[in-house]
Amino acid sequence: MLLVQILVNGVLLGGLYGLMALGMALVWGVLNIVNLAHGAFIMLGGYLVFFLFTAGLDPLVSLPIAMAVLFLFGYVIQRSLLNLIVRSALLNTLLFTFGLDVVLTYLAQLLFSADFRTINPSYAGANFSVGAVTVPVGRLIAFAIAVALALLLYLLLERTRLGRAIRATAQNLDAARLYGVNPAQIYAITFGIGAALAGAAGTLYGIVAQITPYIGVTLTPKSFVIAIIGGLDNPLRIVAGGIVIGVAEAVTSLYLGPTYTDVVSFGLLVLILVLRPAQSLKIA
Amino acid sequence: MSDALLDIRGLTAGYGDVPVLTDIALTVGAGEIVALVGSNGAGKTTLLRAVSRIIKASGSLRFLGEDVLPLTPEALFARGLVQVPEGRQLFGRMTVAENLMMGAYRRRDRAGIDASLAQTFDLFPVLAERRAQTAGSLSGGEQQMCAIGRALMAAPKLLMIDEMSLGLAPIVVDRLLDVLVAIRGQGVPILMVEQDVFAALAVADRGYVLEHGRIVKAATAETLKSDPALQKAYLGSDS
Structure with a gap:
């Protein structure tokens, strides 16, 4: 029964992991930018909602x-800065987003202090039982919202004119441009959506865990691993990838101890890259 | 002032300071298929790039009576100068229907888009059959149809087709040529740039021969087809 409980916890947390990776995978797939500040974006979203919560606003x-705020933030950064180097070598965008990550992290430390913060509405600690299994309400809500946002992103990409333009730009930039797509605009919107998803992930992260200025240090690589496992072009597969990692971590911390969770998730990444390199790296 | 749709006079263009094209004169009138032929490296693609304002050029370039030399490629596209690029350049992992819709990306007239789609499926029934398939899974000929269909979805006033026949079987090229005639029949003039000289001249009204960056011959397709020098150069026979 303990194993079932652990699985439930892993799946619920994994949904949130998937949401974290969603924005990173979208930006990576369309812009070919691995956003090293993605975890810092998640952190910013968490703080924003924390302060709104202390002012009396429910996190949901x-x-x-x-x-919305993170979308604007991402849009402006891409439009004004990243668009200048988006077509240059990958190292330039890596350097830029790494620098952005450092700046945001230490700005957060200066402004918000290094204290642990938790967004703690009444339902965050509540739970209910299904048979012998306890379901934490906070994590369940996080899971449901993560899946809903992945579905929304899927519909946006597959069913709308904007989504078509985003995919077209990712697949063949020259042809997209030839038929009137403005890549600078599409890139900025895409980066904005990626940041908005990070903002949502930060909100939910603040409900199920603690926010510090440094959470990006672990959340960026976690998102990176899940983006690779899930592939870059299908939001629903990315959430599935998040669940794989969530379950793997939960089972690991039960049988091997919590210190080994990162070993297992990165080990899983290596294993998948070795066994199925073609499938997992089918990038734009 | 001629009433040609596309009117090029004394056009010089190139990369950096090196002129690839010198003193080009070429027109495309309403209801015409015009072929621009020449061997590899003659400057055909450069001319297309100059016309679509991707590279620097000087001289006179008018489209629909307007001086379009100072315009951007986007602005020219918005005026109805639409290109089918060399190598088709489809969105390989998107469906045929989605590829076609990308051609209409800049259009907002719902009814007009639907009409263009019906027209495209009419010209290429196979695209209607394969509308839900990814473009990358099509055969080479079908991909070229999809690329032409996508361009038609942009409601072109002039269609420029770059190396349509490249890599396609002669029988497929023949079918595509028939379609070009049908497209002209619907009132869309065509400027086709071709290495396959005699395929192009089979349907063209007039032709231009480009050699080393200069137009060396300009005549009706009939005249060019029976031009002994051209036959010798491109068929390698004296017949």
Whole structure:
């Protein structure tokens, strides 16, 4: 029964992991930018919702606010700065986003202090039982919202004119341009959506865990691993990848101890790259 | 002032300071198929790039009576100068229908888009059959149809087709040539750039021969087809 409980916890947390990776995978797939500041974006979303919460706003109400603010933030960064180097060598965008990560992390430390913060609405600690299994309400909500946002992103990409333009730009930039797509605009919107998803992930992360200025240090690589496992072009597969990692970590911490969770998730990445390199790296 | 749709006079263009094209004169009138032929490296693609304003050029370039030399490629596209690029350049992992819709990306007239789609499926029934397949899974000929269909979805006033026949079987090229005639029949003039000289001249009204960056011959397709020098150069026979 303990194993079932652990699996439930792993799946629920994994959904949130998937949401974290979603924005990174989208930006990576379309812009070919591995955004090393993605974890810092998640952190910013968490702080924003934390402060709105202390001002009396329910985090589920602030979630769309965090998404909107982070969208604007991402849009402006891409439009004004990243677009200047988006077509240059990958190292340039890596350097830029790494620098952005450092700046955001230490700005957060200066402004918000290094204290642990938790967004703690009444339902965050609540739970209910299904048979012998306890389901934590906070994690369940996080899971449901993560899956819903992945579905929304899927529909946006597959069913709308904007989504078509985003995919077309990712697949063949020259042809997209030839038929009137403005790549600078598409890139900025895509980066904005990636940041908005990070904002949503930060909100939910703040409900199920603690926010510090440094959470990006672990969340960026975690998102990176999941993006590779899930592939870069299907939001639903990325959430599935998040669940794989969530379950693997939960089972690991049960049988091997929590210190080994990162060993297992990165080990899993190596294993998948060795066994199925073609499938997992089918990039744009 | 001629009433040609596309009117090029004294055009010089190139990369950096090296002129690839010198003193080009070429026109495309309403209801015409015009072939620009020449061997590899003659400057055909450079001319297309100059016309679509991707590279620097000087001289006179008018489209629909307007001086378009100072315009951007986007602005020219918005005026109805639409290109089918060399190598088709489809969105390989998107469906045929999605590829076609990308051609209409800049259009907002719902009814007009639907009409263009019906027209495209009419010209290429196979695209209607394969509308839900990814473009990358099509045969070479079908891909070229998809690329031409995508361009038609942009409601072109002039269609420029770069190396349509490249890598396609002669029988497929023949079918595509028939379609070009049908497209002209619907009122869309065509400038085709071709290495396959005699395929192009089979359907063209007029032709230009480009050699080393200069137009060396300009005549009706009939005249060019029976031009002994051209036959010798491109068929390698004296017949």
